Amino acid sequence: MKADTESLLVLKNLSMVFNKGTTQEVVALQDVNMDIARGEFISIIGTSGCGKTTLLRIIAGLETEYDGHALLNGKPIIKPGLDRGVIFQDHRLLPWLSIEKNVGFGLRNGNKAYRADRIKAHINLVGLTGFEKSFPHQLSGGMAQRAAIARGLVNEPDVLLLDEPLGALDALTRMHMQKELERIWKQEEQSDKAETALTMIMITHDVEEAVYLSDRIVIMSARPGKIKRIIPVPLARPRDRDSFDFIKIKDELLEEFHLQAEKYFSYTI
Numbered sequence: 001m002k003a004d005t006e007s008l009l010v011l012k013n014l015s016m017v018f019n020k021g022t023t024q025e026v027v028a029l030q031d032v033n034m035d036i037a038r039g040e041f042i043s044i045i046g047t048s049g050c051g052k053t054t055l056l057r058i059i060a061g062l063e064t065e066y067d068g069h070a071l072l073n074g075k076p077i078i079k080p081g082l083d084r085g086v087i088f089q090d091h092r093l094l095p096w097l098s099i100e101k102n103v104g105f106g107l108r109n110g111n112k113a114y115r116a117d118r119i120k121a122h123i124n125l126v127g128l129t130g131f132e133k134s135f136p137h138q139l140s141g142g143m144a145q146r147a148a149i150a151r152g153l154v155n156e157p158d159v160l161l162l163d164e165p166l167g168a169l170d171a172l173t174r175m176h177m178q179k180e181l182e183r184i185w186k187q188e189e190q191s192d193k194a195e196t197a198l199t200m201i202m203i204t205h206d207v208e209e210a211v212y213l214s215d216r217i218v219i220m221s222a223r224p225g226k227i228k229r230i231i232p233v234p235l236a237r238p239r240d241r242d243s244f245d246f247i248k249i250k251d252e253l254l255e256e257f258h259l260q261a262e263k264y265f266s267y268t269i
Contacts, residue, residue, distance in 0.1 A: 006037065006038055007035040007036065007037060007038075008036055008037060008038040008040075008072065008073065008158060008159070008199055009034075009035070009036040009059065009070075009071070009072055009159065009199070009201075010034075010035050010036075010069065010070075010071040010074075011032050011033060011034045011035075011055075011068070011069070011070055011071075012033055012068055012069040012071075013031055013032075013033060013067070013068035013069065014029060014031070014032040014033070014055075014058070014066060014067070014068035014069065014070055015027070015029050015030050015031060015032070015066065015067040015068055016028045016029040016051070016054050016058065016063065016065075016066045016067070017067075020065075026223075027223065027224035028051045028054040028223065028224065028225055029051045029054055029055060029058075029066070029224065029225045029226075030224035030225065030226050031068075031226060032055065032068070032225070032226065032227055033227065034218065034227060034230070036199060036201065037199075038158070038197050038199055039197035039198065039199060040199055040200075040215045040216065041182075041185055041199075041200045041202070041213055041214050041215050042199075042200070042201045042202070042214060042215065042216055042217075042218060043201075043202050043203075043204055043209075043210040043213060043214040043216075043217045043218065044056070044201065044202070044203050044204075044217075044218045044220060045203075045204055045205065045207070045210050045217060045218070045219055045220070045253070046219060046220030046221065046222075046225070046228075047220075047222055047257070049222070049223055050220040050221060050222050050223055050225045051220060051223065051224070051225025052203045052220055052225070053163055053203060054225070055220075055225070056086075056161050056163055056201065056203055058070050058077065059072070059077060059084065059159070059161060059201065060080060060084055060086050060161055061077050061078065061079045061080040061081060061084065062080060064077075064078055064079065072084070072158065072159070073158065082108060082109075082155045082157060083157050083158045083159065084157050084158070084159045084160075084161060085151075085152030085153055085155065085157040085159070085160045085161065086152060086160075086161045086162075086163070087145075087148050087149055087152045087160065087161070087162045087163065087165045088148070088163050088164075088165070089163060089164040089165060089167045089168050090168065091136070091141075091144040091145050091147065091148040092148065093136040093144055093147055093148060093151075094136075095135065095136050095137060096135075097135070098132065098133050098134065098135055099123065099128060099131050099132055099133070099134050099135070099136070099139070099147050100119050100120075100123060100132040100133070102136070102147055102151055103119050103122055103123055103147060103150045103151045103154055104118075104119040104154065105151065106151060106154065106155060107119065107154050107155060108155065109155070118154050119154065120132075122150040122151075122153055122154045123147075123150055125150060125153070125184060125187065125188075126146035126147065126149050126150045126180070126184060127146060127180065128143060128146055128147060128150065131143065140173075141168060141169050141170075141173065142169055142173045142176065142177050142180075145165060145166070145169070145177065146177075146180065148165075149165070149181070149184060153184075153188065153198075157198075158198070158199060159198075159199045159200075159201060160198060160199070160200045160201075161201050161202075162181075162200060162201070162202040162203065163202075163203050164203050164204060164205065165177075165181070165202065166178065166181075166204075166206075166209070167204075167205070167206075174206075174209070178209055178212055178213060179238075181200075181213065182212075182213055182237065182238070185198060185200050186237070202214075207250055207253050207254055208241065208250060210253065211233055211235075211239070211246060211249050211250050211253065212239055212241065212246075214233050215232070215233060216230055216231065216232050216233065217230070217231045217233060217253060218230050219231065219253070219256050228256065229256060231249065231252060231253060233249055235249070
């Protein structure tokens with residue numbers, strides 16, 4: 001769903017070349033154009049090496065030697081900032097810190113009481129109340145990833161960037177976490193004003209996951225990475241994975257990768 005029609009993120013004629021001008025030159029991205037509205041959930045899908053992670057790193061401000069324009073709130077992205085949270089496939093929690101200290105590690109604003117309230121609120125948001133004093137090794141994979149999501153949200157970013165955040169989980173835990181991720185996104189959106197609703201941009205290789213979570217699915221072509229197609233997902237939430245409309249969109253997506261869809265099978269690419 002879109003919180004409003006204003007573009008939060010604008011990518012225009014965006015290209016990225018590694019080792020430019022050398023014999024090892026690699027064109028990772030070429031002429032990427034996309035507008036993302038505030039409050040959208042966008043999934044990016046494509047085969048390995050198509051530039052998905054490079055695109056996410058540009059939005060995060062971790063890659064700056066790009067050509068074209070990447071604008072967030074109308075301003076060029078030139079470095080990392082608190083207006084963007086990042087979640088990786090590996091939770092990357094600091095093993096020597098408790099969950100509450102991990103969540104609060106990157107919290108930069110406010111006094112002690114404010115910080116404590118923000119940490120408590122986000123631990124509750126991801127369903128980890130009661131585990132504040134636990135350490136990462138004491139949590140399951142899904143719980144650790146919830147803590148990572150809380151850490152990514154605690155600074156109230158405009159955009160949460162997710163690089164295959166559920167890829168390391170087993171199938172059943174992954175499906176549960178998909179529901180949790182949707183719940184967190186919807187709760188953040190509903191609790192905020194329209195002008196500050198949370199936008200999520202997620203890389204995934206799981207076709208069904210993309211259909212289940214997304215407002216739009218961006219299909220990337222093989223290197224050099226371009227936007228091949230954008231498929232809207234106009235389905236009501238919560239979504240029924242076995243419904244005709246859900247399977248129809250999944251089939252349409254799989255056809256882009258020359259795969260034959262079968263009911264009850266979750267494809268990864």
